[in-house]
Amino acid sequence: xxxxxxxxxxxxxxxxxxxxxxxxxxxxxxxxxxxxxxxxxxxxxxxxxxxxxxxxxxxxxxxxxxxxxxxxxxxxxxxxxxxxxxxxxxxxxxxxxxxxxxxxxxxxxxxxxxxxxxxxxxxxxxxxxxxxxxxxxxxxxxxxxxxxxxxxxxxxxxxxxxxxxxxxxxxxxxxxxxxxxxxxxxxxxxxxxxxxxxxxxxxxxxxxxxxxxxxxxxxxxxxxxxxxxxxxxxxxxxxxxxxxxxxxxxxxxxxxxxxxxxxxxxxxxxxxxxxxxxxxxxxxxxxxxxxxxxxxxxxxxxxxxxxxxxxxxxxxx
Numbered sequence: 001x002x003x004x005x006x007x008x009x010x011x012x013x014x015x016x017x018x019x020x021x022x023x024x025x026x027x028x029x030x031x032x033x034x035x036x037x038x039x040x041x042x043x044x045x046x047x048x049x050x051x052x053x054x055x056x057x058x059x060x061x062x063x064x065x066x067x068x069x070x071x072x073x074x075x076x077x078x079x080x081x082x083x084x085x086x087x088x089x090x091x092x093x094x095x096x097x098x099x100x101x102x103x104x105x106x107x108x109x110x111x112x113x114x115x116x117x118x119x120x121x122x123x124x125x126x127x128x129x130x131x132x133x134x135x136x137x138x139x140x141x142x143x144x145x146x147x148x149x150x151x152x153x154x155x156x157x158x159x160x161x162x163x164x165x166x167x168x169x170x171x172x173x174x175x176x177x178x179x180x181x182x183x184x185x186x187x188x189x190x191x192x193x194x195x196x197x198x199x200x201x202x203x204x205x206x207x208x209x210x211x212x213x214x215x216x217x218x219x220x221x222x223x224x225x226x227x228x229x230x231x232x233x234x235x236x237x238x239x240x241x242x243x244x245x246x247x248x249x250x251x252x253x254x255x256x257x258x259x260x261x262x263x264x265x266x267x268x269x270x271x272x273x274x275x276x277x278x279x280x281x282x283x284x285x286x287x288x289x290x291x292x293x294x295x296x297x298x299x300x301x302x303x304x305x306x307x308x309x310x311x312x313x314x315x316x317x
Contacts, residue, residue: 020105024097024137026120027089029104035136042119042131047174049118050079053269055142056102056111056317059305064102065314066113067269067303068232069095073115075171075232080117082170084128087117087135095315098137102317105139112142112270116173145270146192146209148296150277150289153206153264155255156182156194160204160227168204168227176208183207193266195258195279198226203253209271210234213253214263214291223250236313237267240298243309246291261285265292273299 025035043049052072056064073091080086089097098113105111114137121131158181161168166175178196186194186207195211196204203222205211210231212221219241222228242248258264262285264276275292276284302310 018140020101020107020111020139022101022104023139024101024115024135026134026136029097029100032138035138037118037120038122040122040124042121042123042125043173045124046119046126047172047177048083048085048128048131049116049173050076050083050085050171051114051116051173052076052171054098054113054115055269055303056107056113056139057303057305057314058109059314061305063305064111064317065305066095066098066102066317068236068313069098069315071232075230076115076117079170079172080133082167082172083117083119085117085119085133087133089135094135094137098139099315099317101137101139107139107141109141110143111139113137113139118173142270144272145268146266146274148272148274151192151266151274152190152281153193153195153266153276153279154186154189154191155258155280156185156196156207158182158185158194158196159199160196162199162227163225169224169230171229179207193271197255201255202226203255203258204228206266206271209266209268209274211253212237212265212267213257213261214265214289215257215261217245218247218249219291219295220249220251220253222253226252231268233267233269233272236302236310237273237295237299240302240310241295244294244298263289263292265289265295272296 023032023035054072056066073094119131120134161178182194193206205228238248258279266274273296275289301307
């Protein structure tokens, strides 16, 4: 089966020139060119920041809404505690800032929002306390981060960073070099993305997406204790799958299960719902993915405002 084209996002991949004209920077909305930091900034040197990825979707009625706006900002402010960061803005205030930015930037179609809490001090001291913290937010148009109709995956030789090294659940900027190592090797070998394992060889997640395995009517995903992000989209998909009458479980997943599964799919703000057609050049199941595509269909109906059961996920712009 192929991707469900009606759900394809309207905007193509973008570059720096497509970033919205306005940004939120150091407590004010400013032209994007004025949102600049020094090369001596602590977070630039050491990755001492936490971030989020948020989507805004064009709705069935032609309006636009932000998906899980409050949930993303609450998670970011909570995760900021890991790097001992504290900012005056509340989640509610940041949602309103984001609505204003999206109205100003007026992207044509779906959009992506990137907020981050970062150590803004100019310092080369390796520490976390005693440094100023700030929030920055910019937006851009964004279509499909990965193909949504069957992707080629490979199990990476790079191990997922564990909770006692750099917590994956924290979305800490510096830790994403781990994802970059895995993704770059996968792309160089002709794959769409990489799957990383835990230190003891169990499945964790993809480079920047949660992972689900389908076997019969069971839809399984690794537990949060296996070095995965506590994905907001992950939780939404678990609810959608349960509402569809599937058996949803969190459990440890062996590498061999990837090769024996009926279906495997990735989820995340960026990837949305992306079924895998092969893993390490082994076809996944029969080469069709009816459950994954049904979940994908239900997800896009929810995020585009066509299913009233999930209307509370959306914040109108």
